[in-house]
């Protein structure tokens with residue numbers, strides 16, 4: 001829900017990078033014990049520490065969403081959103097006629113999403129309930145996915161939910177199901193050098209990131225993909241931030257935070273294409 005709230009915040013900004021007209025409805029439909037901001041505030045000085053942290057996250061999610069939107073601008077006939085969550089690209093983006101988007105997530109997520117969204121999608125949208133740490137290839141194929149057609153794969157905000165073995169298995173399955181010409185755009189799992197800092201941050205944020213994030217060592221994703229015959233490029237979030245003129249972290253929010261100092265972002269993306 002924090003990601004939908006973040007996209008609602010982004011959509012309210014005068015300098016928005018993304019407009020998601022559906023994001024706020026998700027937050028309204030499932031209120032959280034501590035309310036999540038859904039608007040960019042007029043007065044940053046009046047914010048609590050928790051609100052500043054949530055808005056720092058929203059500032060990043062706005063940039064991330066735009067990066068993935070642009071990565072999927074011309075997706076071909078078949079898109080697979082791994083851990084689609086409350087992603088509304090199938091409703092927002094003007095994909096060419098004939099595009100099919102498979103939305104994979106845990107069963108309760110598409111059920112909630114369908115209960116909130118009343119607008120028709122702008123492409124053929126196929127929700128597929130799965131466990132991405134298990135066998136998800138079988139239900140995806142049963143839903144109509146064609147491994148002989150090049151696919152645009154997207155994994156945004158997913159990898160830190162998977163441990164290293166599940167991440168490698170996911171990449172193996174993507175590889176097995178990918179025709180040459182397929183692309184994969186991924187937000188890399190976050191690096192968390194200090195478990196205690198993650199617990200403290202979860203307390204302050206009011207979102208228990210420490211209970212959902214796998215922090216163990218992982219094989220470098222670019223290497224994993226290149227070993228399987230993909231071209232793969234790492235794109236640091238800072239590079240994307242410069243490209244879109246969206247500083248990370250937001251300097252005014254850093255100033256608004258008592259004793260705050262700008263922490264460099266460790267976030268980043270991998271963009272890959274299957275060539276052979």
Ligand SMILES: C[S@@+](CC[C@H](N)C(=O)[O-])C[C@H]1O[C@@H](n2cnc3c(N)ncnc32)[C@H](O)[C@@H]1O
Nearest residue numbers: 003083084085087105106131132133156157161
């Ligand atoms: C932070 S959300 C990101 C959702 C979406 N990609 C976005 O950026 O808005 C993470 C999503 O991963 C899904 N997820 C986590 N582990 C999963 C698993 N093992 N199988 C399927 N979905 C999973 C969650 O249900 C949630 O919707």
